[in-house]
Amino acid sequence: MSIARPVVSVFNPDNAQELVGSVAAPGVFNAPIRLDIVQFVHANIAKNTRQAHGVSTEAGMQHSAESWHPGRAVARIPRVGGSGTNRSGQGAFGNQCRKGRMFAPLKTWRRWHRKVNVTQKRHAVASAVAATFQTPLVLARGHRIEQLPELPLVVDDRVEGIEKTKDAVAFLKRFGLYQDVQRVIDSKRTRAGKGKYRYNRFKFRRGPLIVIANDNPNLIRAVRNIPGVEVNNVHRLNLRLLAPGGNLGRLVIWTKSAFQALDGLFGSHRKVALEKSGYHLQRSVLSNADISRIINSNEIQSVLRPVRETAQVVRQKKNPLRNQRFREFLNPHAEVLRKSAQARAQEASKKRDQSIRKRRGLTAQDRTAEKARKKASATWIRNVWKQLDDAAERQDKGTLATQ
Amino acid sequence: MQNDEVVWQIINHGFCSFKIKTTNQNFCRNEYNLTGLCNRSSCPLANSNYATVREEKGKCYLFVKTAERCHTPKLMWEKIELDKNYGKALEQIDQELEHWNKWMVHKAKQRLTKLRQMLIRIRRMKLQDLPELVPVKKKAERRERTREKKAEIAAHIEENIEKELLERLKMGTYTGIYNYNPKSFEKVMNQREIVSENEEEEEESEIEEEDDYEFVYDPNEIEEDEEELSEEENDMEDIKFSRPLPPEAKARKRVNLEIEYEEEDAAPSKQKVRDF
Numbered sequence: 001m002s003i004a005r006p007v008v009s010v011f012n013p014d015n016a017q018e019l020v021g022s023v024a025a026p027g028v029f030n031a032p033i034r035l036d037i038v039q040f041v042h043a044n045i046a047k048n049t050r051q052a053h054g055v056s057t058e059a060g061m062q063h064s065a066e067s068w069h070p071g072r073a074v075a076r077i078p079r080v081g082g083s084g085t086n087r088s089g090q091g092a093f094g095n096q097c098r099k100g101r102m103f104a105p106l107k108t109w110r111r112w113h114r115k116v117n118v119t120q121k122r123h124a125v126a127s128a129v130a131a132t133f134q135t136p137l138v139l140a141r142g143h144r145i146e147q148l149p150e151l152p153l154v155v156d157d158r159v160e161g162i163e164k165t166k167d168a169v170a171f172l173k174r175f176g177l178y179q180d181v182q183r184v185i186d187s188k189r190t191r192a193g194k195g196k197y198r199y200n201r202f203k204f205r206r207g208p209l210i211v212i213a214n215d216n217p218n219l220i221r222a223v224r225n226i227p228g229v230e231v232n233n234v235h236r237l238n239l240r241l242l243a244p245g246g247n248l249g250r251l252v253i254w255t256k257s258a259f260q261a262l263d264g265l266f267g268s269h270r271k272v273a274l275e276k277s278g279y280h281l282q283r284s285v286l287s288n289a290d291i292s293r294i295i296n297s298n299e300i301q302s303v304l305r306p307v308r309e310t311a312q313v314v315r316q317k318k319n320p321l322r323n324q325r326f327r328e329f330l331n332p333h334a335e336v337l338r339k340s341a342q343a344r345a346q347e348a349s350k351k352r353d354q355s356i357r358k359r360r361g362l363t364a365q366d367r368t369a370e371k372a373r374k375k376a377s378a379t380w381i382r383n384v385w386k387q388l389d390d391a392a393e394r395q396d397k398g399t400l401a402t403q
Numbered sequence: 404m405q406n407d408e409v410v411w412q413i414i415n416h417g418f419c420s421f422k423i424k425t426t427n428q429n430f431c432r433n434e435y436n437l438t439g440l441c442n443r444s445s446c447p448l449a450n451s452n453y454a455t456v457r458e459e460k461g462k463c464y465l466f467v468k469t470a471e472r473c474h475t476p477k478l479m480w481e482k483i484e485l486d487k488n489y490g491k492a493l494e495q496i497d498q499e500l501e502h503w504n505k506w507m508v509h510k511a512k513q514r515l516t517k518l519r520q521m522l523i524r525i526r527r528m529k530l531q532d533l534p535e536l537v538p539v540k541k542k543a544e545r546r547e548r549t550r551e552k553k554a555e556i557a558a559h560i561e562e563n564i565e566k567e568l569l570e571r572l573k574m575g576t577y578t579g580i581y582n583y584n585p586k587s588f589e590k591v592m593n594q595r596e597i598v599s600e601n602e603e604e605e606e607e608s609e610i611e612e613e614d615d616y617e618f619v620y621d622p623n624e625i626e627e628d629e630e631e632l633s634e635e636e637n638d639m640e641d642i643k644f645s646r647p648l649p650p651e652a653k654a655r656k657r658v659n660l661e662i663e664y665e666e667e668d669a670a671p672s673k674q675k676v677r678d679f
Binding site: 006140142148290 | 449
């Protein structure tokens with residue numbers, strides 16, 4: 001279950017080629033990436049920043065309207081009292097009425113916030129962090145990381161000392177992160193909808209997230225004005241920054257101390273987390289998720305029983321009593337039986353003829369005479385037909401000739 | 404290290420920025436994808452061992468990705484230039500992907516074939532000297548057309564031609580004149596008369612001016628007496644069109660000008676007409 005933990009290089013923020021050291025990957029590296037948990041937790045946590053809204057309690061109800069009751073050939077809806085104005089006699093109060101209150105007026109005491117179990121939240125963050133270590137997931141999320149020297153990108157703590165935005169931009173460019181920033185810059189659009197004039201005018205992508213261990217205001221200020229770039233403290237990791245929209249794989253830059261702090265924060269599969277009381281990393285359902293590989297492995301294939309032959313498909317039902325070929329297929333002896341039966345039948349008929357002839361007293365001579373007679377009559381008949389045909393033909397020819 | 408299978412589950416059921424969904428099929432926009440489809444086997448993200456063939460500036464390259472390099476995105480894809488010879492390139496693919504799964508090798512070769520065919524076509528088209536298609540800009544076209552029309556009108560082409568011709572006439576460039584368009588001739592005649600009239604005004608009385616003004620040569624209106632014109636008619640018998648001059652014309656000043664009326668069959672006849 002415990003996969004060998006890789007070693008991650010730490011870079012010098014001033015020179016992308018230079019390695020300052022290396023750190024062992026934290027236990028979170030092997031945390032199971034549970035998209036379902038992350039999505040659930042994210043959806044609920046996102047509700048927590050909502051501000052209550054509601055419709056005025058009196059909206060549409062500030063009338064002394066009363067129904068006119070049946071008998072006046074009008075609908076029974078409450079109507080505005082009084083006279084002297086167009087408004088009098090008009091329907092009021094109902095959601096179907098003009099100027100009426102809405103159906104189920106929105107109340108401020110709607111349940112806006114959601115409570116999520118702490119352990120679930122921790123699992124979600126662990127999954128999100130693990131996902132930031134996976135290149136395919138970061139790519140799938142849409143970040144441009146083609147020029148990144150390594151993932152996870154761990155940089156020496158000196159980066160926290162950057163004061164000027166200019167220097168921060170230079171740092172990003174050095175590590176191939178500016179491509180992602182450029183993506184953010186290019187994506188800036190005016191928001192559709194009312195958010196436009198509610199202080200949320202522009203919409204753009206999320207760029208790299210820098211995770212630091214020490215709350216140094218310098219870096220935060222330096223990076224504040226670079227579109228898309230955000231900063232987070234490792235001790236207060238925010239799921240909404242690690243997996244925006246519930247989508248795993250944000251591009252994250254870790255400072256060395258932040259990266260090292262992850263071990264204490266989440267522990268590993270063997271160790272309990274130091275900074276989260278009683279928290280153990282989640283165990284995956286499958287230690288090896290490559291099911292096809294497992295199935296095709298020697299260990300399993302050698303122990304499987306052989307594949308069962310599939311049952312023969314019966315096509316059309318053939319009746320062996322009537323279908324001779326099928327009968328022979330079912331019973332190879334049937335052919336023999338048939339032939340012998342045939343032979344027997346022939347024998348029997350011969351014998352029968354003989355016995356009949358005997359009874360009638362017909363001799364061999366009679367038989368030959370009989371045969372000759374039959375033949376002669378057949379010939380005679382044939383002759384007659386032939387003559388008729390010839391005559392008909394001659395007639396046809398004659399008619400043709402005359403024409 | 405997470406599994407390919409896990410990655411695929413997340414990408415397929417979750418979000419993948421490269422996936423394009425259509426009603427029947429899913430496509431993959433990733434430039435390293437072998438088939439262009441979104442599949443478990445085609446996904447360059449969900450397969451740690453992956454190979455593609457891509458074309459850059461007319462050359463085909465084999466891009467190979469292995470599990471060992473997937474944590475260094477910059478160095479992830481190994482770029483191997485394929486031989487120009489198609490057969491050798493196929494062998495190269497076989498060599499480089501020797502123990503890889505057959506499907507991938509097969510697809511790589513197919514892709515190479517398609518790319519090469521495409522390149523051949525490109526080369527052929529370049530040599531063909533095809534006309535370059537330029538889109539028609541409706542607004543510009545419309546504008547140009549209206550402006551052309553206006554410019555044509557503004558140029559007063561006919562008038563300028565007339566002027567030029569008259570200038571030449573004055574200068575005496577023309578020995579003989581072919582009077583083709585009667586209306587133009589009339590017009591010019593009128594103009595000349597007005598001009599000459601203005602000159603005469605100073606000298607002569609007003610009465611004659613009136614006479615001058617009355618002259619409007621119109622071949623359609625033949626008011627003159629036949630007897631008077633008989634002489635002229637005789638002269639012009641051979642000619643197809645007869646243009647008897649009104650009697651007033653005779654009274655005008657005689658000008659030394661020969662005008663040839665030329666028809667297809669008839670010989671040109673010369674008739675003295677008034678001068679300007």
